[in-house]
Amino acid sequence: MKDFFHSLKFKIILCLLALVLGFMIYAAISGGNVIFPKSILETAAQPFVAAATAVSDWAERTLDAFMNAEKYREENVMLREKLTEMYSQIIDKNKTDEENERLREMLEIAKENDDYEWSAPCKVIARNTNDIFGGFTIDKGSSDGIALHDPVITEIGLVGYITELSPHYAVVTTVLSPEINIGVITADKNVVGIIENDILYSSDGYCLMSYINKDSDIAEGDIAITSGGTVFPSGIFIGTIDSVYPDANGLTLHAVIKPAENVFNVTNVFVVTDFEGQGTG
Amino acid sequence: MKYRIIGKNVKTRHEQKLAAVKWLLYIMCLLAFYIVMRCGIFGFWQPVLLVPLAVAAAMHESELTSCIFAVFCGLYIDISYRFLFGFSAFWLLIVCLAVSLLEHNLIRINLLNFLWTNFAAVVLEFSMAYLFNAVIWDYPNYEIILIKSILPTMISTVVASPLVYFIVRAINIRFGKATELNRYEPAENEDEDSEANID
Numbered sequence: 001m002k003d004f005f006h007s008l009k010f011k012i013i014l015c016l017l018a019l020v021l022g023f024m025i026y027a028a029i030s031g032g033n034v035i036f037p038k039s040i041l042e043t044a045a046q047p048f049v050a051a052a053t054a055v056s057d058w059a060e061r062t063l064d065a066f067m068n069a070e071k072y073r074e075e076n077v078m079l080r081e082k083l084t085e086m087y088s089q090i091i092d093k094n095k096t097d098e099e100n101e102r103l104r105e106m107l108e109i110a111k112e113n114d115d116y117e118w119s120a121p122c123k124v125i126a127r128n129t130n131d132i133f134g135g136f137t138i139d140k141g142s143s144d145g146i147a148l149h150d151p152v153i154t155e156i157g158l159v160g161y162i163t164e165l166s167p168h169y170a171v172v173t174t175v176l177s178p179e180i181n182i183g184v185i186t187a188d189k190n191v192v193g194i195i196e197n198d199i200l201y202s203s204d205g206y207c208l209m210s211y212i213n214k215d216s217d218i219a220e221g222d223i224a225i226t227s228g229g230t231v232f233p234s235g236i237f238i239g240t241i242d243s244v245y246p247d248a249n250g251l252t253l254h255a256v257i258k259p260a261e262n263v264f265n266v267t268n269v270f271v272v273t274d275f276e277g278q279g280t281g
Numbered sequence: 282m283k284y285r286i287i288g289k290n291v292k293t294r295h296e297q298k299l300a301a302v303k304w305l306l307y308i309m310c311l312l313a314f315y316i317v318m319r320c321g322i323f324g325f326w327q328p329v330l331l332v333p334l335a336v337a338a339a340m341h342e343s344e345l346t347s348c349i350f351a352v353f354c355g356l357y358i359d360i361s362y363r364f365l366f367g368f369s370a371f372w373l374l375i376v377c378l379a380v381s382l383l384e385h386n387l388i389r390i391n392l393l394n395f396l397w398t399n400f401a402a403v404v405l406e407f408s409m410a411y412l413f414n415a416v417i418w419d420y421p422n423y424e425i426i427l428i429k430s431i432l433p434t435m436i437s438t439v440v441a442s443p444l445v446y447f448i449v450r451a452i453n454i455r456f457g458k459a460t461e462l463n464r465y466e467p468a469e470n471e472d473e474d475s476e477a478n479i480d
Contacts, residue, residue: 022367037366056322
């Protein structure tokens with residue numbers, strides 16, 4: 001073994017180690033842009049991954065439909081009732097009513113709204129392995145007009161934003177991630193706060209809204225939308241308030257939000273490539 | 282009878298072909314396991330089969346080739362997990378070098394030795410991942426990542442690793458190192474092999 005450490009082989013292995021360290025430093029300073037060697041490796045495997053993901057998604061959906069048919073039927077009935085109840089709640093409130101309309105017809109609105117520019121529909125081609133926050137990769141990248149930190153949504157609601165970008169694919173960090181900060185306002189009561197996730201909730205699929213005024217009348221069932229800023233445009237549906245509890249110091253409230261979109265199941269998304277106020281300030 | 286001699290080993294053309302097929306199969310295994318990782322079909326119990334693949338290859342191959350293969354396995358783990366590019370490759374390279382040196386100097390190739398070296402590799406890889414991707418960022422309740430993601434992954438990887446060992450073993454039995462008997466088999470095309478290369 002002593003000879004090995006004096007051999008050319010060992011020197012080559014040390015060079016390899018230095019190369020890997022170089023990759024790490026290069027990736028760390030690239031600020032979200034996918035570095036060239038990574039792009040080569042991922043692009044080489046991408047067609048196989050995309051095909052396998054499509055097959056596994058189909059198999060999962062088919063199996064799921066068979067195994068949970070009864071559960072979904074009950075859930076469907078319950079959701080229909082809940083939806084009816086919610087419609088009746090918001091019907092008297094013009095602002096919320098408009099918001100609801102916007103959510104249901106998001107795609108149509110997008111075409112009419114000069115403020116927003118959208119990417120072509122993006123397909124989820126791979127999921128981050130064992131990511132409890134549901135991060136995934138989409139099949140569009142910078143060559144399709146997508147930029148870092150662009151918001152990602154579906155026709156239902158907010159999904160996340162772009163955190164890693166290459167010319168032909170992009171990685172999405174979801175609303176469940178503790179890395180994300182989103183300004184939030186409730187649609188009817190105008191209660192403001194910020195989504196700053198706690199892994200305790202996000203690992204179960206919930207977001208945590210913090211810095212809520214303790215005197216506010218935020219309550220279960222309220223609709224949470226984005227309040228607008230430089231990363232996320234205003235008025236995108238996030239989810240509904242699931243529960244509210246006071247902060248440990250008693251000065252503010254926390255609200256647990258059930259996101260409207262299940263980020264673990266999305267297969268198609270849109271990227272908002274431009275909106276008024278994006279990236280300013 | 283003509284022979285081609287490369288380095289210190291005598292290699293016939295047939296053996297070179299076998300070696301090429303073997304590495305092609307290794308690469309196919311790498312791609313297949315990477316695809317399985319990206320599909321997310323096992324939820325949070327998704328085994329990271331690239332770790333046992335790198336360890337099993339390290340047991341059967343030379344130090345340098347196993348290190349190169351480990352780097353590729355590690356880089357694909359980094360892509361799949363969205364770790365810093367090179368992070369897993371760094372740790373896997375060190376582990377596979379150690380495994381390869383152990384196999385060449387101290388231990389024999391068998392399932393038991395594979396299991397404990399693989400377990401050590403999995404523990405090192407995921408403890409480092411947990412340390413550098415959760416603990417140092419000090420997210421609230423970061424230990425949930427350990428319970429819900431890291432531990433299930435480690436368990437499923439260790440449980441599934443014998444399968445990888447037997448795949449690599451099967452590849453090596455069929456396409457692996459030549460025995461003394463077949464090492465001196467004649468080259469298939471004697472005209473092309475008329476010039477013996479001696480390095």
